[in-house]
Amino acid sequence: MDALLDSPPWTSLFPVHPATTDAQWWRTAVVYQVYPRSFADSDGDGVGDLPGITARLDHLAALGVDAVWLSPFYTSPQVDAGYDVADHRDVDPVFGTLADFDAMLARAHALGLRVIVDVVPNHTSDEHAWFRRALAAPAGSAERARYVFRDGRGAQGAEPPNNWRSIFGGPAWTRVAEPDGTQGQWYLHLFDARQPDLDWTNPEVRGEFEEVLRFWLDRGVDGFRVDVAHGLVKADGLPDWDGTTAMVEGGADGTTGPMFDQEGVHEIYRSWRAVLDAYPGDRVLVAEAWLDSLSRTARYVRPGEMHQAFNFAYLTTPWDADRNRQVVVDSLAASDAVGAPTTWVLSNHDVVRHTSRLGLADAGSLPKGIRALDEQPDAELGLRRARAATLQMLALPGVAYLYQGEELGLPEDTAMPDEARQDPAWFRSGGLEAGRDGCRVPLPWSADGPAHGFSPTGRSWLPQPPSFARHALDVQRGVPGSTYELYRRALALRRHLQLASGSLDLVELAGVGTSDAVALRNRDVLVVTVHRGAPVLLPAGCDLLIASDDVARDEAGSLVLEPGTTAWVLPPRAARLPHARTTG
Ligand code: BGC
Ligand code: MG
Numbered sequence: 001m002d003a004l005l006d007s008p009p010w011t012s013l014f015p016v017h018p019a020t021t022d023a024q025w026w027r028t029a030v031v032y033q034v035y036p037r038s039f040a041d042s043d044g045d046g047v048g049d050l051p052g053i054t055a056r057l058d059h060l061a062a063l064g065v066d067a068v069w070l071s072p073f074y075t076s077p078q079v080d081a082g083y084d085v086a087d088h089r090d091v092d093p094v095f096g097t098l099a100d101f102d103a104m105l106a107r108a109h110a111l112g113l114r115v116i117v118d119v120v121p122n123h124t125s126d127e128h129a130w131f132r133r134a135l136a137a138p139a140g141s142a143e144r145a146r147y148v149f150r151d152g153r154g155a156q157g158a159e160p161p162n163n164w165r166s167i168f169g170g171p172a173w174t175r176v177a178e179p180d181g182t183q184g185q186w187y188l189h190l191f192d193a194r195q196p197d198l199d200w201t202n203p204e205v206r207g208e209f210e211e212v213l214r215f216w217l218d219r220g221v222d223g224f225r226v227d228v229a230h231g232l233v234k235a236d237g238l239p240d241w242d243g244t245t246a247m248v249e250g251g252a253d254g255t256t257g258p259m260f261d262q263e264g265v266h267e268i269y270r271s272w273r274a275v276l277d278a279y280p281g282d283r284v285l286v287a288e289a290w291l292d293s294l295s296r297t298a299r300y301v302r303p304g305e306m307h308q309a310f311n312f313a314y315l316t317t318p319w320d321a322d323r324n325r326q327v328v329v330d331s332l333a334a335s336d337a338v339g340a341p342t343t344w345v346l347s348n349h350d351v352v353r354h355t356s357r358l359g360l361a362d363a364g365s366l367p368k369g370i371r372a373l374d375e376q377p378d379a380e381l382g383l384r385r386a387r388a389a390t391l392q393m394l395a396l397p398g399v400a401y402l403y404q405g406e407e408l409g410l411p412e413d414t415a416m417p418d419e420a421r422q423d424p425a426w427f428r429s430g431g432l433e434a435g436r437d438g439c440r441v442p443l444p445w446s447a448d449g450p451a452h453g454f455s456p457t458g459r460s461w462l463p464q465p466p467s468f469a470r471h472a473l474d475v476q477r478g479v480p481g482s483t484y485e486l487y488r489r490a491l492a493l494r495r496h497l498q499l500a501s502g503s504l505d506l507v508e509l510a511g512v513g514t515s516d517a518v519a520l521r522n523r524d525v526l527v528v529t530v531h532r533g534a535p536v537l538l539p540a541g542c543d544l545l546i547a548s549d550d551v552a553r554d555e556a557g558s559l560v561l562e563p564g565t566t567a568w569v570l571p572p573r574a575a576r577l578p579h580a581r582t583t584g
Helices: 050-063 098-110 129-136 203-219 264-277 294-301 321-336 379-393 424-428 483-496
Strands: 010-017 030-034 067-070 087-091 114-119 173-177 183-188 223-226 284-287 343-345 399-403 504-509 517-522 525-530 536-538 543-547 559-561 565-570
Touching: 010 321, 010 517, 030 050, 050 067, 050 098, 050 483, 087 098, 087 203, 098 114, 098 203, 114 203, 203 264, 264 284, 264 294, 284 294, 294 321, 321 504, 321 517, 379 483, 379 525, 379 565, 483 543, 525 536, 559 565
Parallel strands: 030 067, 030 399, 067 114, 114 223, 223 284, 343 399
Antiparallel strands: 010 504, 173 183, 504 517, 517 525, 525 565, 536 559, 543 565
C-alpha cells in the first residue's frame, strides 16, 4: 500500500463533543417543519390544510425525516398566519377539523413520524374569548388581569405606559375605548395590535396553558414548539427600554431588553416539563428563544426544563469558515454543559430562505425579506452554498430542523408583488420591511398542473413565482444531483453512519488555510466544507460518501473540492481510528 495512504490526511486539533449512546429520539432526530398554509391544499381554497398534509405525509417518510413540526392550525383570524390564536383547543375551519387533526396524527404515527405542534403562549388573538371579555370589563377587573392593561402616561393618560416597540414595527401599546365610550387603558402587544400579550404572573393564565398542553397530549402529540418562549415574563414595572430587538437575531446590541429572557420564564417551563413527564412516551418541549448568547439559550434546556432550543446562532452565521467553525464548537459546548442535544437550523418561516440568503453579496446579512427593488441574490451561488451548508448541518451531532421546501432547493420569492403581501410586519413597518411572505409561498409538487400541484383549483394564497416549476418535486425525484436526492441520500447516510449520536473532532487539513475551509470528523467520517480560496485536495484512497456538488478526481486520484462544496469522506482504511470516547 502507498505510504501516503497510511497516514490520515488531517491532524486532529481537539475533540469538541463525545458520542452519545442515549437512545431518546429527540436527541438525534431530523424534524421537518410543515407550514400548514403552504404545504398542500386539499379543498381548493388556496390555503393548505390538514387533509392536504395527511395526503402528503408519504413524501416526508420517503425523504427520511423522523418528526414533523406543524406551525399553528388553531382557530384564528389569521392576522399573523395563525400565530394569533383565538381558541387553543380547536382547528380553524380553513385547516379542517379536530377529526382531520386526529387522522393526520394517526397517519404520521403509522408512518413512524413523530408530531410536534406549536403552542403560542405569549399572546392570544384579539378574537380570543378572554380578550373580548377583557375589553367589555372595566379597568382593574379580573378579566383585564389576564392581559397587560395599564393606564397611560401624561395628561389624560394619552401617552403609552412605556416606550416599547412592537417587533413588527410601531408602538407595542394600543389604547382601548372603555365600555362607556371614553378613551381608556392601554394593552401591551409585543407583536401585532391584534395579538395582545398575556400576563403570566396571573395563575389563571398558567393553569389554562397547562390544560391546553394536556388537551393536545391527550390527543397523542409528541411535543410542542414553544413560540416566543423567552417573552412570557416581563421585568417588574415594565421599565422603558431604548434597545431594539429583531426576530431570530435577538437584541441588536447584545441585550434582549426587559420584555425578554426574564428569570421567571424558567419556572413556567419546569411546570410544563412536569406536565409532559406525567405522560407515557418521550414527549418534548422545544424553545423558540431569540437570544444572542448560546449560554443564555442553554438555560432553557437545563435538566427539568425543555428538551431542545433552536440554535439561531447557527442560522445567522455568515458564509465564513472561521465563524462557522466557531459556532459549531460553541453550540456543542453550550448544550453539552447542560446535557441537552444541540439543534441545527438554517431556514424557517420567519427568515429569508438560506438558498437566497447565501446568494447575497454580503452573505452575512439577514435581511427582513427581499423585495424586487432590493439587491437580488445570485440564485446559482446561493443554491450551491445552501446545499453545502445543509450537508454540513446534517453531519453534525444532535438534532436538525428542516423547513418545508428546502429539500427542493426553493429560493425566497424576491419578486412578489407588494399587493400580494400579507405579513403584518410589512404593514406595521409601513413597507420598510418586506416581511416573511417570500419564504412562505406554497410548495410546488409538480411542474405542471394547477398551482404546481399545491391546490386542485390552482388557487394559492400567495402567488407562486415562475421559477417554482423548476424546483417541483416531480422533476427532482429520482434525478441524480437534484437537491431532493441530495437531501434524501444525506438523511439516509446520516442515519446509517449514526452521525447524530456521533462524536465531533475539529481537524486541520494539511495545507489548507483555516479561513478557507472547515474540517470536522464525526465518528469515521471526515466532513469538509470549503467556503472560499483554492480547491481543497483530499488524497487518493479517500472514499467519497456524498458531496453537495460535483467533486472531481485529479490525475493523482485526489478528490478536488471546489469552494462552495461540502463533502463527507471516509479516509483511507488505516486512518479510520477506533473511536472509544462515548458518554451515556
Ligand atoms: C413566530 C412568528 C410569529 C411570532 C409571534 C414567532 O416567533 O415564529 O412567525 O409571528 O412568533 O407569534
Ligand atoms: Mg384548503
